[in-house]
Structure formats: structure tokens, C-alpha cells
Amino acid sequence: xxxxxxxxxxxxxxxxxxxxxxxxxxxxxxxxxxxxxxxxxxxxxxxxxxxxxxxxxxxxxxxxxxxxxxxxxxxxxxxxxxxxxxxxxxxxxxxxxxxxxxxxxxxxxxxxxxxxxxxxxxxxxxxxxxxxxxxxxxxxxxxxxxxxxxxxxxxxxxxxxxxxxxxxxxxxxxxxxxxxxxxxxxxxxxxxxxxxxxxxxxxxxxxxxxxxxxxxxxxxxxxxxxxxxxxxxxxxxxxxxxxxxxxxxxxxxxxxxxxxxxxxxxxxxxxxxxxxxxxxxxxxxxxxxxxxxxxxxxxxxxxxxxxxxxxxxxxxxxxxxxxxxxxxxxxxxxxxxxxxxxxxxxxxxxxxxxxxxxxxxxxxxxxxxxxxxxxxxxxxxxxxxxxxxxxxxxxxxxxxxxxxxxxxxxxxxxxxxxxxxxxxxxxxxxxxxxxxxxxxxxxxxxxxxxxxxxxxxxxxxxxxxxxxxxxxxxxxxxxxxxxxxxxxxxxxxxxxxxxxxxxxxxxxxxxxxx
Ligand code: AHR
Numbered sequence: 001x002x003x004x005x006x007x008x009x010x011x012x013x014x015x016x017x018x019x020x021x022x023x024x025x026x027x028x029x030x031x032x033x034x035x036x037x038x039x040x041x042x043x044x045x046x047x048x049x050x051x052x053x054x055x056x057x058x059x060x061x062x063x064x065x066x067x068x069x070x071x072x073x074x075x076x077x078x079x080x081x082x083x084x085x086x087x088x089x090x091x092x093x094x095x096x097x098x099x100x101x102x103x104x105x106x107x108x109x110x111x112x113x114x115x116x117x118x119x120x121x122x123x124x125x126x127x128x129x130x131x132x133x134x135x136x137x138x139x140x141x142x143x144x145x146x147x148x149x150x151x152x153x154x155x156x157x158x159x160x161x162x163x164x165x166x167x168x169x170x171x172x173x174x175x176x177x178x179x180x181x182x183x184x185x186x187x188x189x190x191x192x193x194x195x196x197x198x199x200x201x202x203x204x205x206x207x208x209x210x211x212x213x214x215x216x217x218x219x220x221x222x223x224x225x226x227x228x229x230x231x232x233x234x235x236x237x238x239x240x241x242x243x244x245x246x247x248x249x250x251x252x253x254x255x256x257x258x259x260x261x262x263x264x265x266x267x268x269x270x271x272x273x274x275x276x277x278x279x280x281x282x283x284x285x286x287x288x289x290x291x292x293x294x295x296x297x298x299x300x301x302x303x304x305x306x307x308x309x310x311x312x313x314x315x316x317x318x319x320x321x322x323x324x325x326x327x328x329x330x331x332x333x334x335x336x337x338x339x340x341x342x343x344x345x346x347x348x349x350x351x352x353x354x355x356x357x358x359x360x361x362x363x364x365x366x367x368x369x370x371x372x373x374x375x376x377x378x379x380x381x382x383x384x385x386x387x388x389x390x391x392x393x394x395x396x397x398x399x400x401x402x403x404x405x406x407x408x409x410x411x412x413x414x415x416x417x418x419x420x421x422x423x424x425x426x427x428x429x430x431x432x433x434x435x436x437x438x439x440x441x442x443x444x445x446x447x448x449x450x451x452x453x454x455x456x457x458x459x460x461x462x463x464x465x466x467x468x469x470x471x472x473x474x475x476x477x478x479x480x481x482x483x484x485x486x487x488x489x490x491x492x493x494x495x496x497x498x499x500x501x502x503x504x505x506x507x508x509x510x511x512x513x514x
Contacts (some may be wrong), residue, residue, distance in 0.1 A: 002439045004399030004413035008426065010447035010513070014392035015347040017418055020167075022064045022385035023122065023353035025292060026110070027071035029097050029360050030322030035368040036358035037113055038105050042369060050113050053372040057364045058117045058357065061378060062385025065120040067169065067291050067353045068110050072096035074172050075128025075180040079138050082106020083157050093316060095180055100318045107142070111163045121163065122291070122353070125199075127171030127191055127211075128181025136198040139168070143203045167207045167351065169291065170195055170232075173214040173242065175224045185224045189231030196235035209289045209351070210236040215243060216265040222272055229276040229286065238289040238351060241269055244296035244361075245334065252330060252467070254406035256433040259337035259414060261407050262293070266345045289351035293338060295331045295377065296323065296361045325361050327375045328470040329461050329479055329502060336380035336431040336459075336504035340416035343384070343429070346392045354381060365473070373476035379459050380429075383481065383506045387427040387455070390420025395428075399441075402433065413439050413499065419511070425454065426509045432499035435467070443495040448511040450495055456484040460503035467502055 026032055035042075037058075040049030069077060073096045081090050081103045089103035107123075114121045123142065125135045137150050142163045144151035151162070170192045174183045183191070188211060196208045210232050213221040225239055243262055247255035266288065273286050327335075335354075342352045358364045363378035400412045414431040426448065432439045459481050461467055471478050484505055486498035499505055 002400035002412045002434050002437050004397055004411065004439060004441045006415050006417070006428065006441060006443045007396040008393045008417050008419070008443065008445050008448070010393070010419055012394040013419070014344065014394055017343070017388050017390060017392055018346050018350040019064045020120070020351040021342055021346060021349065022062055022381070023066065023291070023351055024063045024357040025067045025071070025353045025355040026069070026357050027360065028069050028073045028077070028094065028101060029071055029356070030324065031319050031359040032356050032362070033105050034319035036366055038109065039368065048109065048112055050116060051366065051372065054358055054364060054366055055117055057372055057374060058119070061363060061382050063117065063119050063357070064385070065122050065167065065351065065353070066114060066117070066357065067122040067124060070096070070124060071172055072179060074124045074126050075174070077126050078130070079107060079126070079134070083108060083141075097322060098316060099320060100316050102318060107163070108157060108159055111159070120167070121165045122167040122169065122351070123165045124169035124172055125195070127174060127188070127195060128179060131191065132195045132198045135195040136202050139199045139202040139206065143206070166205065167209065168199065169209045169211070169240065170236065171211050174211050175218055175220055176214045185220065185227035186231070189228040192228060193232040193235050196232060200235065207237040208235060209238040209240050209291065212239040212241050212269060216261065216268070222268065225269060225272045226276060229273060233276055233280055233282060233286065234284070236286060238287050239269065239273055241265060241288055241290045242292035243290070244292070244294055244298070246295055246297045247330065251405060252435060253402060253404040255330065255334060256337070257402070257404035257407040257410040258334060259341045260410050262338055262341045266290070266341070266349060270348050288349045290342060290349050291351060291353040292355040293352060294355050294361050295325070295327065295334055297325050323361050324359050324365070326470045326472065327377045328468045329376060329459070329465070330467045332376035332380060332459055332479065333431050333433060333502055333504050335377040336429065337414045337433070339380055339384050340414050340429055340431060343388060343392055343416040343418070344395065367473060371473065371476070373471055373473065375471055376459065376479045379481050380504050383457065384429055387506055387508055388418045388429070389425075390418055390422065393417045393419050400439070413441055419448070424511055426450070426511050428507045430497065430499060430505045430507070432501065432503045432505070434501050436501050438501055439499045441497040441499060443497065443507070445493065445495070445511065447514050449514045450489045450493055450509045450511055452510040453487050453489065453507065454510050455506065455508035456487040456497075457481040458484040458500065458503050458505040460500040
């Protein structure tokens with residue numbers, strides 16, 4: 001048995017919980033759009049072709065904002081192809097995923113879906129093959145009330161009222177040599193500055209995200225952010241971050257410690273952004289948009305579902321199965337620790353998007369003409385999106401640690417917490433990364449008295465299963481949340497929780513001011 005001690009003080013806060021931390025991502029990739037959120041022939045489809053089963057799961061997941069339409073896809077995309085009468089929309093080759101894009105789904109369809117899902121739209125523009133002119137045209141099309149060429153075209157295409165899109169990505173991963181229209185930091189920084197300026201001239205209320213590094217391991221990481229922001233600091237509001245992790249060669253400990261890397265990545269981007277701010281003597285703060293993060297098993301060249309394999313055979317298909325990872329218990333615990341990392345940094349990471357929403361490395365899976373179900377990683381996201389409200393608390397944790405080959409040592413129990421004065425609730429989110437040992441956790445509250453445990457749930461290895469147990473089409477609920485009984489409030493007001501080995505848990509408490 002390992003142990004951990006967590007101290008929370010109602011006055012030691014990080015800041016309010018940014019609702020946009022619970023974002024997701026819908027890319028025209030694989031089966032995320034087609035047969036994911038959109039499948040007109042599906043038995044649950046509504047009059048717009050939206051799958052109601054997927055919509056319901058999206059609402060239950062608690063997603064706040066959804067980035068669209070890519071990803072690598074956007075860097076070769078013409079947004080005009082996706083508007084207007086569906087019959088006249090062109091079929092195009094999408095070079096990013098070696099796919100035929102029918103354009104049956106575009107901006108209007110996505111905005112309509114987002115409204116039904118109750119999520120904010122985060123729109124990415126193409127700064128790979130396109131530029132300032134197309135960017136400002138799209139903002140005029142989406143956000144201008146009317147009486148101009150683009151806004152009147154929107155009205156003629158069926159949307160009299162503007163979409164009112166607030167958050168815009170200025171391109172995607174343009175630091176990556178794989179990206180269509182890959183650029184140097186100077187080339188991209190200047191383009192982002194000019195596109196951003198022109199877009200804000202059309203609608204000054206929009207918020208802009210500059211492309212940061214595609215990963216902490218990119219050779220240009222750090223210098224890329226510094227150079228891009230040296231050009232575009234005044235025009236942009238956020239810089240993006242992307243990170244994917246996986247278990248390599250059975251090294252579970254490194255995988256479980258990978259939130260160490262996420263923490264370090266965030267701290268380094270904050271430092272770089274603030275260095276530009278200092279150099280410019282600027283009063284403005286640029287925040288972080290962690291707009292792609294997740295577990296992703298990048299299997300390499302031999303795998304059937306990898307785009308480059310299809311590409312080698314010269315086959316172009318519509319919405320092929322691409323990177324449809326099946327997630328297990330270990331993945332859910334790791335995703336829980338990523339959410340902890342994002343929440344702990346919620347003063348600077350104010351947008352985050354799990355990549356992606358459906359089928360493509362996603363918490364929701366769906367089959368064409370068939371069911372939709374929740375993957376294991378669905379649960380930590382859903383509960384945190386529901387229960388993390390009010391203020392983020394600084395979560396001082398001490399206790400047993402473990403060593404990992406790739407990411408050094410890490411606390412066995414990883415934690416984050418929130419306090420909502422309005423509802424009188426504290427929520428503590430815990431990941432026990434001990435593979436074989438349960439953990440005894442003590443939570444001490446300062447300035448608050450714990451009255452009652454209002455909710456305690458845990459996700460762990462189910463009976464008869466192991467750490468690789470997953471939810472599948474045939475066994476959709478093999479892994480889920482169950483009640484955690486091992487939670488007590490002792491006479492001194494300390495909360496004691498026993499976490500099973502390899503588990504993710506949430507404990508919600510009713511509290512009073514002490
Ligand atoms: O989410 C899958 C892909 O990962 C995105 O298209 C790209 O931006 C990233 O490399």
C-alpha cells in the first residue's frame with residue numbers, strides 16, 4: 001500500500017476553472033465527421049443527418065468548445081467548397097489523409113451540429129495553401145451581420161444570422177515538415193500577424209490562436225514560439241500546443257508518468273511566451289491553447305489503418321478507418337492525469353481540446369449503421385467537465401513516488417481540485433498510478449469544513465479483467481465508473497480515501513467555510 005497527503009486551502013487558488021478547458025476536436029479525418037457525428041442514413045439521424053446517439057454522448061461528455069475542421073486537413077482545405085447547395089459542392093483530394101473529401105459536410109452543417117450539441121465553435125483557417133484574403137473572407141462570411149458580399153452569401157446559403165464564431169486558429173502545425181504549406185517561424189509569424197490583423201479588422205471581438213510547436217520534441221520548439229510571437233504578439237491571444245503520448249514496448253511506468261512531460265511542456269511555453277512579453281514591455285498576456293492532446297498509439301508504417309499505407313498503394317477512399325484506437329484502463333488513468341495537469345495550469349492554459357471527439361483517437365466510438373459507445377477515456381473527462389467548477393485550488397501533494405525511465409520520478413497519486421463557493425462543493429480528482437498497489441490518500445482542508453461526501457466514483461480494473469481491458473462494440477461497458485465506498489471523513493475533518501491499484505477517482509464533498 002502506498003500513501004499520499006493532499007492539502008487544500010480555500011484561499012490558495014489558481015484562478016477560475018476555464019470552461020474551455022473541456023474542449024474537443026472534430027477533423028475531416030477518417031470517420032470523425034462521416035459516420036461519426038454525421039450519417040444521414042443512420043437509424044438515429046435527425047433531419048440534418050446528425051447522429052442523435054453521438055450527439056447525446058457528446059452532451060453527456062460535457063464538451064464546451066469544439067475545434068474544426070482540422071488538423072492537418074485544414075492546411076489544404078478550401079472553406080468555400082463546404083458551403084452552398086450540397087449537390088454542387090466539389091469532390092476534392094485531401095492530401096493530408098489521402099482521402100476523397102465529398103464536402104457533404106461543411107461550415108453550416110458544423111455550426112448547426114454545434115448548436116445542437118451546446119458547444120462553442122473554434123474555427124481553424126488554412127494558412128498552409130491560403131492566406132490573408134481567404135481568412136478575412138471567412139470571418140466576414142461567418143460573423144458579419146449582412147449587407148456585404150460574403151455575409152449575404154451566407155444568408156443565401158441558409159443562415160441569415162451570423163454564426164458568431166469567437167475563437168479562431170491561425171492554421172495548424174505549420175512548424176511540421178509533413179504539413180501542407182510548412183513554413184519557417186519567420187514566414188509563419190509574419191503571415192499570422194497579417195492574417196490576424198485583417199481578421200480583427202473585420203471583427204475585432206474575435207480571439208486568435210497562433211500555431212505553436214507540434215510537440216515538445218520538435219527541433220524548433222522554443223525558438224518557433226519565440227520567433228512567431230516576436231512578429232504576432234500584438235495580434236494573437238493564444239499560442240497552441242499539441243502533445244500525444246503512448247505506452248512504448250510495455251514501459252507502463254513511463255507512460256503513467258507522461259503527465260510530467262505535459263507539465264514541463266506547459267511551463268516551458270509559458271516561460272517563452274512571457275519572455276516575448278518582457279522583451280516587448282507589453283502589458284498584454286498571451287495564454288495557451290492546448291488544442292490537441294490525448295493518448296495516440298502511433299503504430300508505424302506496417303499498420304493497415306495508417307494513412308501512408310493506403311497512400312503507398314495509390315488508393316483514395318472516402319472516410320476510411322484511420323487511427324481508431326481502442327482505449328484501456330491504463331489509458332483512462334493516464335488521460336485522468338493529463339486532465340489534472342491541464343486543470344492545475346488553468347490560469348494559463350485556458351483552452352484545451354482532446355483530439356478527437358469520435359472514432360479518430362476518441363472518447364466516443366461509433367459504427368456505420370450501428371451503435372455508439374463510450375471508451376474508457378470518456379469517464380475522467382465527463383466527470384471533470386461536470387464537477388470541476390468555481391475556483392481551481394492549489395493542490396499541495398506529498399507521498400510515495402515512482403521512477404520512470406522516460407520521464408523521471410513522479411508522485412504515485414496525481415491530483416487536482418476545485419472549490420465552488422456557490423454550490424459549497426469541493427471536487428478532488430485523483431489518479432493512482434501504482435500498477436499493483438492500492439493507495440491511502442488523506443485530504444486536509446484548510447479554511448473549509450468537510451460536511452459530507454456527496455459523490456465518490458472510481459474507474460479501475462474490473463473483476464476478471466486486467467489493465468488492458470477496454471470497451472468494445474460487443475462489450476461496451478466493460479470499464480466504467482463505480483461507486484467508491486472507501487471514503488470517510490474522520491473526526492478531525494480529514495478525508496480518507498483508499499484508491500485501488502491503477503485507478504482514476506473523483507471525490508466530491510459538501511463543505512462549509514471554517
Ligand atoms: O489529431 C490528428 C492529427 O494530429 C491532426 O490532424 C494534426 O494536427 C496532428 O498531427
